[in-house]
Amino acid sequence: MKCNESVRSQVPLVHCITNYVTVNDVANALLACGGSPIMADDIGEVADITSISNALVLNIGTLNARTVASMVKAGQTANEKGIPVVLDPVGAGASALRNETTRELVEKVRFAIIRGNLSEMSFIAGLEVSTRGVDSSEADSGNDPVAVAKAVASAHGCIAAITGAEDVVTDGQRVAKIQNGVPQMGKITGTGCMLSGVVGAYVGACQDRFQAVVAAVASMGIAGEMSLDKEGHKGTGSLHIGIIDALSQIDDDTIEKRGKIQYEA
Amino acid sequence: MKCNESVRSQVPLVHCITNYVTVNDVANALLACGGSPIMADDIGEVADITSISNALVLNIGTLNARTVASMVKAGQTANEKGIPVVLDPVGAGASALRNETTRELVEKVRFAIIRGNLSEMSFIAGLEVSTRGVDSSEADSGNDPVAVAKAVASAHGCIAAITGAEDVVTDGQRVAKIQNGVPQMGKITGTGCMLSGVVGAYVGACQDRFQAVVAAVASMGIAGEMSLDKEGHKGTGSLHIGIIDALSQIDDDTIEKRGKIQYEA
């Protein structure tokens, strides 16, 4: 698998409708891994922008009425054109609006990939959740990530990725567990959002979407490890910048050598 | 006082309705000091989000009609539930809209803390001001910070914090003057916004709100000093990242040892 090589040679254009908290990091992470980001959320242009893109990423981190309508339109345009769509259901479970929006999006748009933490994915799987803000809730930690991911993948015909201490990626059949990453990443906002952007680049450039998501997820964990080694001991500001540095230097070799990926039937 | 320990052990959820210029830094500063940020500004969810939070921070840096209505609703929800609300009146005095919005907010919402620069706080105290943009104006530098802070604290039954070369915190009775910080911090956008976020974390986790605000204000100044020592000589980009680094490493010991805090009757 030469996923990263594909990203760096094809430079997929990734249309992101994403939150304003981490949007700069998402753009820089996308550029670092070899993609090309374009952020556009006005309903008057999202169809145009999606149409020239290789992937679309929808992230509800700071959703509002105006941008949710744009997400639906962009998502439906992508579906018509066969462009893969990634959903990052930030904070699903934390408010009625996020719950309704998540339901509306999965009903109206066909997602190629849904990526979230265990609480968010548990909500999508139809389980009772007690999300606390945008972080995964302790109370939901009893849910089995593999079962939850498989439920989401089956219900929505997509690849499901749950990120946490151990990441799980599944297409409903194949399951990969990924052990990369460092706990300090939880002290930086946006590692999940950045990963969703990077996933967009990988699926925008690679044929095998399951392998593309596995590689993208591993690359983000490895980036955290590399950053902590080099810069992160200084504190979370340096860890943050070091993650972008690492993403700009990770290639398929790095992923192969450092990836702690285990496949299950 | 073990304010920072309380923040790090309780991990208060801090709901921020804040400007899009510095929102990423506010989130990372909140995480660095031990809190957990959630940014949400749609009127359809702010009551839900505030209700699960330990503090609410309202910052008018890039206010608009949509988010001002959300600020009022979130603030009133916080008041009903006894959740402390922090106001950062960015640029009050600089436009009629900011003036009217500031007046509307202090009229409709009961603030636990109001934090701003001398121009902004002079405006809230009802003095004539000549704010120049978002920085404190030379022309207002004749106003006495202690008198202005006491006026704000008395008029609004809150803790007032004025940050500048010397910071002043008062609950109307007790006064603390804090001498930490470095002038180079004025060359980075968002140190004030970050501080307001950090204040939200501290008052969300500590019983004694006056001491919590004093500790938060001192911690930001100390972070500037630590960053300038370690990284900041490289320039303002490194100073910026070094401040987040320092916030992630400051604990109550650091504040006690490095804090230049003087109490007055």
Add this chain to the structure above:
Amino acid sequence: MKCNESVRSQVPLVHCITNYVTVNDVANALLACGGSPIMADDIGEVADITSISNALVLNIGTLNARTVASMVKAGQTANEKGIPVVLDPVGAGASALRNETTRELVEKVRFAIIRGNLSEMSFIAGLEVSTRGVDSSEADSGNDPVAVAKAVASAHGCIAAITGAEDVVTDGQRVAKIQNGVPQMGKITGTGCMLSGVVGAYVGACQDRFQAVVAAVASMGIAGEMSLDKEGHKGTGSLHIGIIDALSQIDDDTIEKRGKIQYEA
């Protein structure tokens, strides 16, 4: 020419209506070079804010109906008051909305400076373009930057700046070509946006606008070179921070010594 000295001594207030992707970098770049940024986009306050500013920067990177109306109002206010206005037509050519907005802005507002990449500027010059997202398109690389810049300058009575491997600045008569910069800057989002902000500061403080734009463009390229030397080998995250560091340290001497500027008739 002591453009940077003028910026650092006058600290021009620069009103930016800009995209939410790179807004933090624009503010920090403006502060680093000696200016003072203020971001405000509500139609209820843009006239007030522009009126107290020394320059106005309009950037359509994440345009929407609400902010386009604010851009027109701010631009017309600036025209009435004789305040220079900078246009950064991000992604012009990439969607019908961006095209229409760009046309509306140049029709309703008189710009002192228009700065973009070759695709964006070719669109404004009325050429057929095939912009791909927010980056300049290969397909447009056959256009002659000097001819395109001269066409824009003549048609709109402005200074036109096209940035790329070689930058071109012209007032329609005088032409400067600038060879500073490093290709790695293309892997960071926002170097163009930051430059437009810096241009705002330079034209807000310097009499000779042509020389001011030349100095601003050179300073951004030099910042990229300085950053790559010192920090950028670590990766694109460090390159990004190093650019802000360098902008905070560049003065007229640096520009004179390191600037690779060539004037043509």
